Amino acid sequence: MNERLEAIKGNIIYAETPGELTVMPDSWIVTEGGIIRGIFSELPERYAAAEVTDYGDMIITPSFTDLHLHAPQYPMLGLGMDLELLGWLNKYAFPTEAMFSDAGYARRVYSKLAHALIERGTTRVCIFSSLHREATNILMDELEKAGVTGYAGKVNMDRNGSEELIETTEESVAETRLFIEENKGRKLIKPILTPRFTPSCTNELMEELGKIAAEYPDIPVQSHLSENTDEMKWVKELHPDCAQYWETYDKYGLWKNRTVMAHCVYSDERERAAIKKAGVWAVHCPDSNTCIASGIAPVRTMLKEGVKVAMGSDIAGGAKLSMLDVATEAIRVSKMRWLFGGKRDEERFLTVAEAFYLITGAGQEYFGARPGFGIGDRLHAVVFDDRGMADNPRMNLSERLERIIYLGERQDIKAVYSEGIRRI
Amino acid sequence: MNERLEAIKGNIIYAETPGELTVMPDSWIVTEGGIIRGIFSELPERYAAAEVTDYGDMIITPSFTDLHLHAPQYPMLGLGMDLELLGWLNKYAFPTEAMFSDAGYARRVYSKLAHALIERGTTRVCIFSSLHREATNILMDELEKAGVTGYAGKVNMDRNGSEELIETTEESVAETRLFIEENKGRKLIKPILTPRFTPSCTNELMEELGKIAAEYPDIPVQSHLSENTDEMKWVKELHPDCAQYWETYDKYGLWKNRTVMAHCVYSDERERAAIKKAGVWAVHCPDSNTCIASGIAPVRTMLKEGVKVAMGSDIAGGAKLSMLDVATEAIRVSKMRWLFGGKRDEERFLTVAEAFYLITGAGQEYFGARPGFGIGDRLHAVVFDDRGMADNPRMNLSERLERIIYLGERQDIKAVYSEGIRRI
Numbered sequence: 068m069n070e071r072l073e074a075i076k077g078n079i080i081y082a083e084t085p086g087e088l089t090v091m092p093d094s095w096i097v098t099e100g101g102i103i104r105g106i107f108s109e110l111p112e113r114y115a116a117a118e119v120t121d122y123g124d125m126i127i128t129p130s131f132t133d134l135h136l137h138a139p140q141y142p143m144l145g146l147g148m149d150l151e152l153l154g155w156l157n158k159y160a161f162p163t164e165a166m167f168s169d170a171g172y173a174r175r176v177y178s179k180l181a182h183a184l185i186e187r188g189t190t191r192v193c194i195f196s197s198l199h200r201e202a203t204n205i206l207m208d209e210l211e212k213a214g215v216t217g218y219a220g221k222v223n224m225d226r227n228g229s230e231e232l233i234e235t236t237e238e239s240v241a242e243t244r245l246f247i248e249e250n251k252g253r254k255l256i257k258p259i260l261t262p263r264f265t266p267s268c269t270n271e272l273m274e275e276l277g278k279i280a281a282e283y284p285d286i287p288v289q290s291h292l293s294e295n296t297d298e299m300k301w302v303k304e305l306h307p308d309c310a311q312y313w314e315t316y317d318k319y320g321l322w323k324n325r326t327v328m329a330h331c332v333y334s335d336e337r338e339r340a341a342i343k344k345a346g347v348w349a350v351h352c353p354d355s356n357t358c359i360a361s362g363i364a365p366v367r368t369m370l371k372e373g374v375k376v377a378m379g380s381d382i383a384g385g386a387k388l389s390m391l392d393v394a395t396e397a398i399r400v401s402k403m404r405w406l407f408g409g410k411r412d413e414e415r416f417l418t419v420a421e422a423f424y425l426i427t428g429a430g431q432e433y434f435g436a437r438p439g440f441g442i443g444d445r446l447h448a449v450v451f452d453d454r455g456m457a458d459n460p461r462m463n464l465s466e467r468l469e470r471i472i473y474l475g476e477r478q479d480i481k482a483v484y485s486e487g488i489r490r491i
Numbered sequence: 492m493n494e495r496l497e498a499i500k501g502n503i504i505y506a507e508t509p510g511e512l513t514v515m516p517d518s519w520i521v522t523e524g525g526i527i528r529g530i531f532s533e534l535p536e537r538y539a540a541a542e543v544t545d546y547g548d549m550i551i552t553p554s555f556t557d558l559h560l561h562a563p564q565y566p567m568l569g570l571g572m573d574l575e576l577l578g579w580l581n582k583y584a585f586p587t588e589a590m591f592s593d594a595g596y597a598r599r600v601y602s603k604l605a606h607a608l609i610e611r612g613t614t615r616v617c618i619f620s621s622l623h624r625e626a627t628n629i630l631m632d633e634l635e636k637a638g639v640t641g642y643a644g645k646v647n648m649d650r651n652g653s654e655e656l657i658e659t660t661e662e663s664v665a666e667t668r669l670f671i672e673e674n675k676g677r678k679l680i681k682p683i684l685t686p687r688f689t690p691s692c693t694n695e696l697m698e699e700l701g702k703i704a705a706e707y708p709d710i711p712v713q714s715h716l717s718e719n720t721d722e723m724k725w726v727k728e729l730h731p732d733c734a735q736y737w738e739t740y741d742k743y744g745l746w747k748n749r750t751v752m753a754h755c756v757y758s759d760e761r762e763r764a765a766i767k768k769a770g771v772w773a774v775h776c777p778d779s780n781t782c783i784a785s786g787i788a789p790v791r792t793m794l795k796e797g798v799k800v801a802m803g804s805d806i807a808g809g810a811k812l813s814m815l816d817v818a819t820e821a822i823r824v825s826k827m828r829w830l831f832g833g834k835r836d837e838e839r840f841l842t843v844a845e846a847f848y849l850i851t852g853a854g855q856e857y858f859g860a861r862p863g864f865g866i867g868d869r870l871h872a873v874v875f876d877d878r879g880m881a882d883n884p885r886m887n888l889s890e891r892l893e894r895i896i897y898l899g900e901r902q903d904i905k906a907v908y909s910e911g912i913r914r915i
Contacts, residue, residue, distance in 0.1 A: 141881050142882060143883060144880075144881065144894065144898060145893065145894040145897025148822065148893070148897065149842045166884075172882075175882055179881055179882075180881070357823045357827065360829065362830055363830075395810065399781045399823070402781055402784040403787070406786055416784060419572060457565050457566040458599055458603070461586065461590075462570070469569060470568065471569075473568070473572065473810040474568060476900065
């Protein structure tokens, strides 16, 4: 065990709740074996022996969480954006995912993706793989090697795929069980059940996945919900017995505490109440919802209602891997919803500080850590060097953070810590 | 005069009209003294002596044009985004612009901005300075040094500024005349008349600017139009005699061929007809219109009606300097307008190829060049090396361009040519 006493120093900024920034100029985070012991404006005497990394005037924030993305769509990032969801799946997503039957290709792409995540300050993910078990194991290896933590899932899809991307119900169940057994002992990336979405899974498969979910109560579930109006009509045709989309998951025991549901663009009051009641997490993927023209999720309303919301890049429906970009896209679309949603008084657009919380604190909570820098949690942090940006003597620290959120690129990230270890 | 015969080789892509890409794999652009002599799939015998730069499998496109941006707002890029136009002007824009009374500060910031433009492939601009003549001259020096061409204007504002950012009518007129005389002989960056917007200029000032416009018929005009509903109400109060915003410019002789009007978010059929009739150019600034929550301009409709439209970053209302980012934001907001504008059949969202035209060909036409690579025009080009992006063996050349438009960053730009000279 690494029990080294360490201290990092800089301008520390975090958000424990949506919209409220804590700003600690020129302060210290002390860790012991990677675990946070405290934040201090002066280094306490008892930690005088700590190994110090002084980041000077740089800004230190919690690292980012990405609660919804598709690893095998990384090669098609930024492609197919003239299409909408269902056409885009058939023309781009399925053929691209099919390439991951090739383990060598998977290794090349996933190694690059894992580093791309860490380089952009994302240290915790809920990630979809393809249906290929071998490629999923490779994805988990590469994420762990790079220091990315969280959950990864082998996708289940036994209907409505393509000739090259489909599995039988039996294969899907057997491979999922094997996938869980092979990976349940991992330290950094854990398995998660991943029915692609209702149209991709027969009722028989859903039933079997429900059984697996019951057998492994610690393994959460991730899927998609109410993303696009055509998709929702299709789900309704497939499950005429369910009043709403979420019930197609609930029916099979997949709608439970810590289930992760991407999008929820069209989740109405009743569906949102079901999300809240079950302890399900809604994942807002603003760039994806814009790029494939799905709509704008009612994030302001979800926050008011106390629905748990975090944020996802949803590559490659979304075209941006960096959660800083995803945060600013969330602000952008919230302004569009404010202008065009017909509820200007109730649905004020997101502030920069709120979006910052949604890419940091919200996801930290999902992964069992305290939003911000919680004592007893392992250090997950990003250090920003904003000296490459234009010279502006009038800015305070929260304005500097605001500018970093809008403009920050890979090269402005000086260091990234994941699970207490510096990875960059 | 540089009469060198040169040839660059690579995959050439350009758009001569909105939405139609010309793709020439593995082809040659030949220039003589920086002037394009032709594009060829094989190098013709008569050019065998050309000095060749072979970019291999890279992609060569026309460089970008940015028809609306505020140089002295560069230090506040990404700041103040929780505000709307008029509050944002007072709290952020005016205090930041006031700093440009300091020539040393102007030199530092403008040198950085000029290089930032070239590094992102922007070689032609219509740019606002502040009201300071000295800083405007410095801006023009720095743009020319870096190789950025086009127009720059000393801003006029003799009312509704701030204590630190205002000029008298007499000062404004005298300084503008001096500014023109000092700069009219420049080769790369020419002067342009720049009344900030109607609320910033008294009628007396507008009248004097109209006289100057008549005296110097080759000097165009740039300003703002119908950006924000509060702003439009204000203009209406200031000019009760004008039925529409554009008439406040027309009244003083500033509404003429090649006048550049930023935004036009709320320009209705009548205002758009006036734009078209006069030969005015509408500049679509999607990121600014989103970030300061102004609205979404009816670009699809303008294109259908034959209104001249090009694109602007409008930093720092917009948070993105790269025209690639501005192009994708234009696509994003067009999808929002398609979803929420109530005219799904008439206002189909922009395709990637249309947005590409708007940041290349449209602006080339404004500056008197042919969209694409016109024979007889000076070479303005960007060379992209997309090998840093994820490995995807299934892409064709137009898909590679699409991905570059969505993901391209500074480091993916291998070379930039402006006025026939390689600048990067």
